[in-house]
Amino acid sequence: MKFVLITGANRGIGFELTKQCLSLGHTVIATMRSTLKNELFSNLPNSQNLILETLDVNSCESVSTLFSKVRSYNLKIDWIFNNAGIIDWSSIHEVDAESFRDIYETNVIGAFRVLRGAIKVMNGNNNSLIINLSSRLGSIHLRGETQLGGAIAYQCSKASLNMLTKQASIDLAEHGIKVISVSPGWVRTDMGGSDAKYEVEESVKLLLAQINQLPKNSNGIFLGEDGNEIPW
Numbered sequence: 001m002k003f004v005l006i007t008g009a010n011r012g013i014g015f016e017l018t019k020q021c022l023s024l025g026h027t028v029i030a031t032m033r034s035t036l037k038n039e040l041f042s043n044l045p046n047s048q049n050l051i052l053e054t055l056d057v058n059s060c061e062s063v064s065t066l067f068s069k070v071r072s073y074n075l076k077i078d079w080i081f082n083n084a085g086i087i088d089w090s091s092i093h094e095v096d097a098e099s100f101r102d103i104y105e106t107n108v109i110g111a112f113r114v115l116r117g118a119i120k121v122m123n124g125n126n127n128s129l130i131i132n133l134s135s136r137l138g139s140i141h142l143r144g145e146t147q148l149g150g151a152i153a154y155q156c157s158k159a160s161l162n163m164l165t166k167q168a169s170i171d172l173a174e175h176g177i178k179v180i181s182v183s184p185g186w187v188r189t190d191m192g193g194s195d196a197k198y199e200v201e202e203s204v205k206l207l208l209a210q211i212n213q214l215p216k217n218s219n220g221i222f223l224g225e226d227g228n229e230i231p232w
């Protein structure tokens, strides 16, 4: 049984992660910008193991309030899913600087805020894992080798998130915390759209299976939902 914290848990991949982690018997702190739509969570399995908290990853105050609360619960977190994210599909010719900035604010700086805030509340037993939800669209290596691409700000943000993963995996090793990037594949959510390859249930099932069977020394890697490492 794990203690799991998930950002952006009110819909899409974050909601499904909450549901499947509860089904597996884990305790979940599901965080979201607004907890007003609590009824969404009322029919989830093992809901006695669910804690709902407010978190806007764009706000330092919100992050700090959340981790103060977590400290007061006196529990140590095993897994953090840095899942909250936004996209702008605009190409290099269309994107505006403000949108570019907004995407970095959430996808990179937001993830960084959560990661840094989490250090003191994590188990630190070398099984603690921060899982950054990245994307193959953020792989510099894959550029030009696939038909994917075009969402310039999003791609840059996920490449930057990957650097956060790599460097944090080195810097947090002495705290007994591992950090990885994962790509969930192309998933049918508000972000992924209806043409995407995976139903959200399938993508999350694959991701959790990969995380559960991670070799003990896996750290600072970029893992696909298919279990293969993705080149940075």
Ligand SMILES: NC(=O)c1ccc[n+]([C@@H]2O[C@H](COP(=O)([O-])OP(=O)(O)OC[C@H]3O[C@@H](n4cnc5c(N)ncnc54)[C@H](OP(=O)(O)O)[C@@H]3O)[C@@H](O)[C@H]2O)c1
Pocket: 007, 008, 009, 010, 011, 012, 013, 014, 032, 033, 034, 055, 056, 057, 058, 082, 083, 084, 085, 086, 106, 110, 133, 134, 135, 136, 183, 184, 185, 186, 187, 188, 189, 190, 191, 192, 193, 196
């Ligand atoms: N879907 C895909 O095909 C795909 C592929 C590769 C990677 N990913 C990554 O997987 C993650 C989840 O994607 P998804 O498809 O589930 O997206 P989604 O359906 O659009 O959901 C995004 C989630 O992030 C939350 N969020 C956005 N900004 C936030 C903020 N400032 N603070 C807290 N929460 C915030 C949203 O909350 P609100 O409801 O409040 O807006 C929502 O819960 C993202 O990081 C995404 O980049 C997705």
